Amino acid sequence: METELSRKLGVEHAIFGFTPFPAVAAAITRAGGFGVLGAVRYTAPDDLKRDLDWMQVHTDGKPYGLDVVMPAKKAVDGISEADIEAMIPPGHRDFVRDKLAEHRVPELPEGEASGWRITGWMEQVARNQLDVAFDYPIKLLANALGSPPADVIARAHDHGILVAALAGSAKHARRHAEAGIDVVVAQGYEAGGHTGDIATMVLVPEIAEAVAPLPVLAAGGIGSGEQIAAGLALGAQGVWLGSLWLTTTEAELHSRALTEKLLAAGSGDTVRSRALTGKPARQLRTEWTDAWDDPAGPGALPMPLQGLLVAEAVSRIQKYEVGPLLGTPVGQIVGRMNEERAVQDVFDELTRGFERAIDRVNRIAGRPREV
Amino acid sequence: METELSRKLGVEHAIFGFTPFPAVAAAITRAGGFGVLGAVRYTAPDDLKRDLDWMQVHTDGKPYGLDVVMPAKKAVDGISEADIEAMIPPGHRDFVRDKLAEHRVPELPEGEASGWRITGWMEQVARNQLDVAFDYPIKLLANALGSPPADVIARAHDHGILVAALAGSAKHARRHAEAGIDVVVAQGYEAGGHTGDIATMVLVPEIAEAVAPLPVLAAGGIGSGEQIAAGLALGAQGVWLGSLWLTTTEAELHSRALTEKLLAAGSGDTVRSRALTGKPARQLRTEWTDAWDDPAGPGALPMPLQGLLVAEAVSRIQKYEVGPLLGTPVGQIVGRMNEERAVQDVFDELTRGFERAIDRVNRIAGRPREV
Incomplete structure (x- = not known):
């Protein structure tokens, strides 16, 4: 080819x-x-x-x-992560806290940083x-x-x-x-x-x-x-x-529950949502994305605020494999990702x-x- | 082929x-x-x-x-078009009337039926x-x-x-x-x-x-x-x-303004909206679809009510070629429909x-x- x-x-x-x-x-x-x-x-x-x-x-x-x-x-020069943090409305923080509490999502162990931070962006x-x-x-x-x-x-x-x-x-x-x-x-x-x-x-x-x-x-x-x-x-x-590649044996999702969710999902189980970063990104549809996409909720903040707002929550959801909230960016072809295989097999x-x-x-x- | x-x-x-x-x-x-x-x-x-x-x-x-x-x-047996008409909330009728008035859309001449009726469905x-x-x-x-x-x-x-x-x-x-x-x-x-x-x-x-x-x-x-x-x-x-085929010379759209709109539209100028029939249908995005898709508005009714509700309005918009409201079902390939040609030329x-x-x-x- x-x-x-x-x-x-x-x-x-x-x-x-x-x-x-x-x-x-x-x-x-x-x-x-x-x-x-x-x-x-x-x-x-x-x-x-x-x-x-x-x-x-x-x-x-x-x-x-x-x-x-x-x-x-x-x-803008001189803007720190703390400055950006300060732009997040308290109501949005409450929404995150309540949603996690509703699903009894534990806190991260002391000293463990959330995996994904705004800084990468x-x-x-x-x-x-x-x-x-x-x-x-x-x-x-x-x-x-x-x-x-x-x-x-x-x-x-x-x-x-x-x-x-x-x-x-x-x-x-x-x-x-x-x-x-x-x-x-x-x-x-x-x-x-x-x-x-x-x-x-x-x-x-x-x-x-x-x-x-x-x-x-x-x-x-x-x-x-x-x-x-x-x-x-x-x-x-x-x-x-x-x-x-997300369901290849070489992938390190660090969550068996997430892999199982990907293997089970159909092409209609994704959604283009602003829940993750503030810009529309296709991902598994979950109760988490539904909550952010709900017109009755506070709605996602613009990038980069949304990513910063939800970073710790996403880490906790992933670490504790909270089924109804657990998601990942993935396209509609998730419908054909139905078994774990080595990259070489997929490629062949x-x-x-x-x-x-x-x-x-x-x-x-x-x-x-x-x- | x-x-x-x-x-x-x-x-x-x-x-x-x-x-x-x-x-x-x-x-x-x-x-x-x-x-x-x-x-x-x-x-x-x-x-x-x-x-x-x-x-x-x-x-x-x-x-x-x-x-x-x-x-x-x-x-259901025995349900007439009039019975279905009666299910339409008055607030939705007011919304249609006000939207048409806002754009000064004339009434149809007396005796002229609206072109598209629920009965076709x-x-x-x-x-x-x-x-x-x-x-x-x-x-x-x-x-x-x-x-x-x-x-x-x-x-x-x-x-x-x-x-x-x-x-x-x-x-x-x-x-x-x-x-x-x-x-x-x-x-x-x-x-x-x-x-x-x-x-x-x-x-x-x-x-x-x-x-x-x-x-x-x-x-x-x-x-x-x-x-x-x-x-x-x-x-x-x-x-x-x-x-x-909508922009072929054989097509009879009966509206020069609509043909011009189709020729000018890009792939991003359509929307999947419930405005026309109550079920999501892709069409040119217009002020009309925006009004029905607006969370602050009354929202589209379910099929077949929506089609019945808007039939006369759509006829009036088309007849009087009311630019901002004028639309038609069309796919994202409208972006490549940029000149009128005969079907044979398109086919070749x-x-x-x-x-x-x-x-x-x-x-x-x-x-x-x-x-």
Whole structure:
């Protein structure tokens, strides 16, 4: 499965796998895809260094990338996390406290910090991550929120690293192209995480036309080889898969209950909710998302306040596996994630399904196979 | 573009075009596709007879179909339209009146009935339509709301007519299969008209697996040959396009302002709203849909009350081309409907785009063209 972009990156199959887990990213790369490690968790540069060292050892010299989260808008200088905390209305804090109490969610043990903090979203943290990352031979730097700043793009290019950015509309994609990025990830409505309301089927060709000749990756709703073939038929130079890896044996969700929930969920069990970060992000629908989406409730705060408000609550819900509240970002393809399998097995099924789909469309087009 | 289903129906290309306009349906059939005439407007059997006579003359003996709207749930015997009218809360009538007054929408001339009436949705009307239709050599009978009643399916089969039904989830599709229908139209979130929230990319393979070996048509987000290739790669035996024909020269929208609005709209200018019928249906976003979707307003009534409530208002808005309120059901592909063209031109571009997409995926798959 070769495109101009996959050849440029030196990857066998134009399948890009985004994951927060180094073991998954490395396995995707070893299988012949392009593993992209999500860096949002790494608030301490040494932790990122440790995991990139590990990646170097476990990717057999094959290419991989890194995904950081740099907000498009610059934070105001001198604003601390405490200043942002102070902007959260007390009523919202009460709502969180009451919801957790209603479900008897225990407190975190003393001294245990909540896992996910707002800091991972702040520009300085992302810059610290980049200072580490540029010492490693990463081939692609992706940014999940808007275009990266011009100096970051320039620095990446100096290192021979391609820069990718996610877009949910042709307008966003054009802005990325003007900022000088190299690859646009067209992420449709059905994708997990932050997403707009245009479906992949419509979004991919629209963005491909808007930014041509820049290469576009199709993201959202892709979890089979048939869906990969569809994404490529739409004009993409590769596909970007995130959700599918969550139920691989290499993933470290640290919650058996969450894995079971993912395996049991159908395509209709997700919701685009502002509950997690303040911006619409697709995730498992839970009593937690329902509470934030309820018009009778206080409603989610804007980014970054909502993420800061719920960070500790989310850690507690995950740690104590509070079933009705337990969720995670995931796309509508969760409906086909029905068994735990090794990344290599998942990957083999993708490439086999792709070949089947090509056979199928060739039969329909009246083109007999002649290989 | 041949599949088992297209061969069974005797059609050259597995492209199914749904439209309320006989001239469009006939042109799709003549171009080598399968025109499906929407019958909801035909409350008088003689009108349907007249247009089917016309279709017979203008389809060169090639196959076409009919789409009726039979609600899955049987209406209670003896309930009249007046009884249903009486269920509408006065506050909702006031809301309609005030909204029209705010935009100075004139009354209809005396004696002029509103075009679209609830009656088109009632079972007896659909049965009268079928009494007419079965005298014509239609090849496919589609039902937009649930499975048709068992006796209708049996009667269609006696006439050698295949029965199709639209589905927005695997659960609905299984129910159709159990009812004995022959074809499932898997209609994704991005489609125009009534639609669920699962995107086409995810829905089509899910339904194809759920009802195999029944053939599935991919609907929603399909307006180019590349999107057709994608739909077929997902496992469909054909594609079902509705929105794309609205801006063809053969379409009779009877409103220049509406045509201009469609040509100007982007993929982000539609909304899934209950404003039109009481069930979520994708349509152009307007001040009218905003008013019904506003949590501060009275909200849409359930089907069939909402359709009855707004029928006259919609007629007035259309007749007097009241810009800010003027809308129509249409899918997200409205973003690529940017010029008026003849059906034949649109169709030729679809088949050319399909061939291009097949060339493209074959190159990516490393399969050189050998024809």
